[in-house]
Amino acid sequence: MAQIIDGKKMSAKILEQVSVDVDEFKERYGITPGLAVVLVGEDPASQVYVRNKVRRATEVGIRSFEHRLAANVSQEKLDSIVDELNRNPEVHGILVQLPLPANLDEDKIVDAIDPKKDVDGFHSLNVAALATGKPGLVPCTPQGGMTMLQETLGDLTGKHAVVIGRSNIVGKPMAALLLQANCTVTMVHSRTRDIAMLCRQADIVIAAVGSPKLVTAEWIKPGATVIDVGINAISVEGARKLVGDVDFATVEAVAGAITPVPGGVGPMTIANLMQNTLKAARLQQPD
Numbered sequence: 001m002a003q004i005i006d007g008k009k010m011s012a013k014i015l016e017q018v019s020v021d022v023d024e025f026k027e028r029y030g031i032t033p034g035l036a037v038v039l040v041g042e043d044p045a046s047q048v049y050v051r052n053k054v055r056r057a058t059e060v061g062i063r064s065f066e067h068r069l070a071a072n073v074s075q076e077k078l079d080s081i082v083d084e085l086n087r088n089p090e091v092h093g094i095l096v097q098l099p100l101p102a103n104l105d106e107d108k109i110v111d112a113i114d115p116k117k118d119v120d121g122f123h124s125l126n127v128a129a130l131a132t133g134k135p136g137l138v139p140c141t142p143q144g145g146m147t148m149l150q151e152t153l154g155d156l157t158g159k160h161a162v163v164i165g166r167s168n169i170v171g172k173p174m175a176a177l178l179l180q181a182n183c184t185v186t187m188v189h190s191r192t193r194d195i196a197m198l199c200r201q202a203d204i205v206i207a208a209v210g211s212p213k214l215v216t217a218e219w220i221k222p223g224a225t226v227i228d229v230g231i232n233a234i235s236v237e238g239a240r241k242l243v244g245d246v247d248f249a250t251v252e253a254v255a256g257a258i259t260p261v262p263g264g265v266g267p268m269t270i271a272n273l274m275q276n277t278l279k280a281a282r283l284q285q286p287d
């Protein structure tokens with residue numbers, strides 16, 4: 001039976017520290033860190049995430065600014081809101097909830113955010129910084145996965161990590177962080193031949209594809225650490241259920257350690273968002 005890596009507990013610890021650090025920041029600069037969340041459209045899952053982010057922000061003493069826009073908002077309108085948030089000195093972090101409706105240009109909006117306020121770490125300059133090992137804002141979900149790995153395994157040097165999925169928001173930044181931590185990194189994706197064979201060689205498996213229960217016990221080397229980034233809403237006997245990309249029930253029996261869904265990477269993402277907001281607020285102070 002695998003050790004369950006408790007993202008709820010781990011994120012609570014991070015949030016406690018952020019709360020202390022926010023107090024210190026307020027004391028030092030006389031400023032409250034601010035996070036703006038922009039939500040376009042009415043996707044119910046997105047609304048849940050945004051509500052959670054706002055709640056956590058309040059808990060740690062970060063002021064939040066919510067912008068809810070109709071799904072048919074124009075690119076110009078969205079651009080002008082981002083521009084206004086860039087210039088607002090009370091806003092230190094800006095998050096535009098993705099995905100955006102198809103008529104909007106996601107890359108353009110993300111690159112319009114001031115890189116110092118880019119708490120998602122999605123701006124081209126932050127992507128470049130991560131790829132070249134320079135300081136910058138790091139994407140929250142991959143950072144959360146790394147914290148879970150380091151808390152569980154300690155030093156990751158020499159470990160073979162297989163990342164399933166090559167998205168810009170999880171797979172690629174995750175691979176960059178693992179590489180930075182001296183792992184040997186293999187990336188596998190929909191066009192990879194024999195994913196199962198490659199995964200079985202991994203000390204660490206990161207599942208980030210958005211395919212419910214894709215990873216089964218036969219893919220996992222006994223004792224390996226499994227980080228499940230998938231958040232898939234499925235319907236079980238008419239009820240909405242959240243499952244990951246990993247078939248938890250079977251994999252748990254072989255893995256050495258595993259993250260659950262819910263209660264795994266999700267809460268870590270939000271904790272890191274708060275950490276990034278404070279980091280961004282510091283970056284924007286003169287000294």
Ligand SMILES: Nc1nc(=O)c2c([nH]1)NC[C@@H]1CN(c3ccc(C(=O)N[C@@H](CCC(=O)O)C(=O)O)cc3)C=[N+]21
Nearest residue numbers: 048049095096097098099120231262263264266267269
């Ligand atoms: N610009 C942008 N940045 C994001 O970081 C971003 C985004 N867009 N779009 C959507 C995804 C998804 N995401 C989640 C965050 C927390 C949980 C989370 O805390 N989940 C809880 C359960 C929540 C529930 O019950 O639905 C858990 O796993 O335990 C889930 C998903 C951030 N995202």
